[in-house]
Amino acid sequence: MSPIVGIDLGTTNSLIGAMDAGFPILLADAEGERLTPSVVHFPPTGEPLVGRAASRMRALEPAATVYSAKRFIGRRVGEAADEVGFALTGERGAPMRMRVRGHDYAPEEVSALILKKLRADAERALGCEVTRAVITVPAYFNDAQRQATKCAGELAGLTVERIVNEPTAAALAYGLDKLGDRSKVAVFDLGGGTFDISILEFNEGVFQVLATNGDTRLGGDDIDEALIADFKFQISNLSPEAHARLREALVMAKHRLSSEDEARIELPFFSGNESFARTLTRAELERIARPIVERTRAHCLRALQDAKLTPADLDDVILVGGQTRMPLVREFVRGMFQREPNVSQNPDEAVALGATIQAGILSGAVQNVVLLDVTPLSLGIETFGGLMNVIIPRNSTIPIKAGEMFTNAVAGQRAMLIKVLQGERELVRDNWALGEFKLAFEPAPKGHARVGVQFEIDANGILHVLARDTKTGAEKVVAMTSAVDVSDEAVEKMLEESLEHAFEDMSDRVFVEARLKSDELLPAVRQALAQVGAELDDTERALIAQRVAEVEAAIAAGAGQPLKRANTALDDATQRLATILIERAMGT
Ligand code: AMP
Numbered sequence: 001m002s003p004i005v006g007i008d009l010g011t012t013n014s015l016i017g018a019m020d021a022g023f024p025i026l027l028a029d030a031e032g033e034r035l036t037p038s039v040v041h042f043p044p045t046g047e048p049l050v051g052r053a054a055s056r057m058r059a060l061e062p063a064a065t066v067y068s069a070k071r072f073i074g075r076r077v078g079e080a081a082d083e084v085g086f087a088l089t090g091e092r093g094a095p096m097r098m099r100v101r102g103h104d105y106a107p108e109e110v111s112a113l114i115l116k117k118l119r120a121d122a123e124r125a126l127g128c129e130v131t132r133a134v135i136t137v138p139a140y141f142n143d144a145q146r147q148a149t150k151c152a153g154e155l156a157g158l159t160v161e162r163i164v165n166e167p168t169a170a171a172l173a174y175g176l177d178k179l180g181d182r183s184k185v186a187v188f189d190l191g192g193g194t195f196d197i198s199i200l201e202f203n204e205g206v207f208q209v210l211a212t213n214g215d216t217r218l219g220g221d222d223i224d225e226a227l228i229a230d231f232k233f234q235i236s237n238l239s240p241e242a243h244a245r246l247r248e249a250l251v252m253a254k255h256r257l258s259s260e261d262e263a264r265i266e267l268p269f270f271s272g273n274e275s276f277a278r279t280l281t282r283a284e285l286e287r288i289a290r291p292i293v294e295r296t297r298a299h300c301l302r303a304l305q306d307a308k309l310t311p312a313d314l315d316d317v318i319l320v321g322g323q324t325r326m327p328l329v330r331e332f333v334r335g336m337f338q339r340e341p342n343v344s345q346n347p348d349e350a351v352a353l354g355a356t357i358q359a360g361i362l363s364g365a366v367q368n369v370v371l372l373d374v375t376p377l378s379l380g381i382e383t384f385g386g387l388m389n390v391i392i393p394r395n396s397t398i399p400i401k402a403g404e405m406f407t408n409a410v411a412g413q414r415a416m417l418i419k420v421l422q423g424e425r426e427l428v429r430d431n432w433a434l435g436e437f438k439l440a441f442e443p444a445p446k447g448h449a450r451v452g453v454q455f456e457i458d459a460n461g462i463l464h465v466l467a468r469d470t471k472t473g474a475e476k477v478v479a480m481t482s483a484v485d486v487s488d489e490a491v492e493k494m495l496e497e498s499l500e501h502a503f504e505d506m507s508d509r510v511f512v513e514a515r516l517k518s519d520e521l522l523p524a525v526r527q528a529l530a531q532v533g534a535e536l537d538d539t540e541r542a543l544i545a546q547r548v549a550e551v552e553a554a555i556a557a558g559a560g561q562p563l564k565r566a567n568t569a570l571d572d573a574t575q576r577l578a579t580i581l582i583e584r585a586m587g588t
Contacts, residue, residue: 004132004161004363005122006355008169009111009149011070011193011219012322014038015349016118017356018126019365024173024356026349027125029117035348036121040113041065042100050117062086062244064100068221069110071193072096073152074145083225085244108148112155119156133158134359136351138194139165140214140376142422143434143463150460161362163460166191167198168209168373169354170320174345176357179205179368183315186303188333188341189351190296191321193219197300199307199314208372211306211395213299220323223289224251230288232278235271242271250280257282258325286328293332300336306395311337318342320350372397375457382419382428384409385512391455394424398461403454405470411446415439418453418467426509434463439476441469510560517567518551525574532580540576547573 006017006024013035017026026034033052041054042064049057058065062085077090087099097104115133122130135158137149146163153160167187174185182203189196196214200207227233227250228243238246245267253263261282270276304310317337323329324347333341360366375398380390383406392402406416415438423431441449450470457463468475525548533541547570554563 002129002131003126004134004359005119005130006169006352006357006359007115007118007133007135007153008166008352008355009070009115009135009137009152010038010351011068011191011221012038013192013348014114014118015352016122017352017359018122019356019360019363022360022365024176024353024360026352026356027122029121030124036114036118037067038070038111038114039065039067040069040110042103044101048113050113058085059241059244059248062240066098066100066105066110068193069098069107069114071217071221072098072107073111074142074148075107085240108152109155111149111152115153115156115158119158131157131159132161132359134162134164134355134362135160136164136166136169136355137461138189138214138216139167139196139198139212140194140216141461142377143461145216146461150462160460162358163462164355164358164371165196165198165209165212165373165461166194166351166354167196167212167320168200168207168371169352169358170318170345170350171198171200171202171207172354172357172369172371173350174316174318174342175200175202175207176366176369178202184210184309184313185316185318185342186300186314186337187318187320188296188300188324189214189320190293190323190329191219192221192323193217195219195296195299195321197296197303199303199309205368206370206372208397209374210309211303212374212376213303213306214376215295215299218292218295219321220254222292223254223285223323223326226288226292227254227280227285232280232284235276238271245270246276253280254285254326257285258327282327289326289328293326293329296332297336311339314339316342318345318350320345320347322347373459373461374398375400375461377422378424379434379455379457379463380421380431381406381453382421385516386428387509387512388421388423388426388428388431391453392457396457398457399459401454401456403452403466406451406453407447408441408444408449409446412443413449414441414443416441416449416451416467418465420455420463420465427512437465437467437476439467439469440474442472444471507560510564511558512560514560514563514567515555518555518563521567521570522548522551525570525577528574528577528581532577532584535580536577540573543573544570544577 003018008015015026015034017024028034036051037055039054041049041057066086075096076093077096078092089099089104090097097106119130133153135153137146150160167189170187184201187198194216195218198212199210201210228247249265249267253265256263263280265278267276319341330341357366361369374395378390378394379392380388383389392400417438419436420434421431422434425431452468452470454466466477551566551570554566
């Protein structure tokens with residue numbers, strides 16, 4: 001049987017590993033390197049170059065060299081614009097593509113080329129065919145991004161046995177030699193393109209994620225962009241090639257400044273015959289980087305809040321991702337979590353080692369370890385009045401199955417439209433639509449149809465929806481495969497807004513629910529008055545008329561709580577009317 005490999009498909013670099021005699025090891029390529037830059041260069045003829053060879057071409061031919069494909073995977077055109085050296089194409093709203101030498105590539109095709117190279121390196125190192133893999137993704141990847149990553153693996157000829165969240169993988173690598181322990185740890189993962197924070201509990205071999213948060217568009221690349229944009233490096237009329245050279249030199253300076261106080265940037269023959277030389281100090285770099293590093297704070301706070309923990313409850317904070325080598329990031333973590341961060345893990349390798357351990361768990365090579373991960377965002381469907389009905393709340397342990405019964409709002413209705421939503425807000429319009437489908441059912445009186453909707457999130461974090469008419473057994477199973485129209489600024493904004501608007505949202509919800517009640521109540525009262533109103537005295541009728549007017553006024557004002565109160569008052573005022581109606585119906 002083919003071995004299962006573990007792959008860290010990174011924004012900047014990728015790695016591959018396999019279990020060897022019970023230990024996870026990372027595999028080197030033909031040049032003896034374990035780190036493969038996630039870069040693909042398309043020459044005018046012949047096969048694409050992948051890895052270091054492609055990286056060298058980036059400064060020479062930026063337009064034909066694709067990097068950071070992970071930033072675009074599972075995304076649509078029109079979401080936040082990224083500055084990249086190559087062309088992005090596609091119609092607004094369609095999945096994002098990259099145009100190189102007149103040919104369009106999907107991000108997953110580019111990722112597949114990287115995976116193919118890793119696979120070939122592993123086959124050379126292991127001396128056997130490799131067809132099965134575990135691939136990691138940022139914890140905060142949504143459904144579409146996970147699907148697209150799985151698709152990249154399949155394009156590279158790999159069966160993707162499991163998609164694992166990066167910080168969870170890093171925690172596995174950290175915790176493998178502490179299996180007997182009981183502890184709570186945070187994994188702070190700041191890579192090139194993404195930031196994730198996860199809080200886990202270890203208990204005798206069970207690794208349970210308690211909460212996860214993050215931003216799939218926050219990382220070292222943002223510090224690089226901010227450096228280039230700084231006035232210190234403003235040079236007019238730079239060619240794309242010169243821009244790429246400058247970027248590369250600045251990134252190298254950023255790395256040097258993790259261990260030195262000053263870095264000299266020298267680019268001979270930079271524009272024409274002119275050379276370029278500047279000195280960058282660590283203090284200057286920190287001034288530029290600080291606002292970016294600060295953006296991680298809100299996510300850390302939210303993850304702690306979701307896990308119902310304070311920094312003092314944690315036993316360790318593990319740093320992962322190349323950007324955590326920066327002293328400023330370590331200082332931030334120290335302040336935020338009030339402790340010295342744990343740097344025992346090699347920040348470049350922990351995720352790939354964890355992916356390899358997960359591969360070992362699946363193949364049986366690693367025993368007595370159980371991994372329980374969570375889903376980052378709530379999932380639900382639209383119900384009456386434009387409300388989001390949450391079926392699986394965020395931070396639920398996966399795999400998970402949950403369902404609810406729904407009924408028809410209108411008599412004789414023949415189908416129900418099921419709109420699947422992701423997000424943290426009360427109203428449908430504030431969340432994202434993942435997809436929708438119709439389930440036909442037998443016509444029935446209002447409230448009599450029984451439609452069960454079940455959501456299942458598999459161990460990869462991918463959603464499957466099942467809807468069934470429980471009377472006829474007619475059912476539909478739907479995998480949500482379309483790219484989701486979700487930008488990460490939007491994810492972040494949504495989470496912020498869900499807190500900010502919690503009060504407002506609640507009052508919106510109260511209004512919608514009260515309105516639904518009035519819509520039932522008013523026609524029922526009118527009908528009852530027409531049928532048996534003559535049996536009431538004048539004062540009773542006047543009171544009911546007044547209560548009806550109050551309900552109508554509250555509807556017109558759009559006020560939730562007053563409408564709720566007006567409904568109750570109308571209900572009370574019509575008690576005798578209802579009794580007379582019932583007595584009449586019973587013939588007593
Ligand atoms: P990763 O996605 O984990 O490979 O992290 C890559 C990011 O880490 C890139 O933005 C790199 O520029 C950054 N990085 C790598 N090494 C260092 C270093 N020594 N100091 C600061 N940043 C680094």
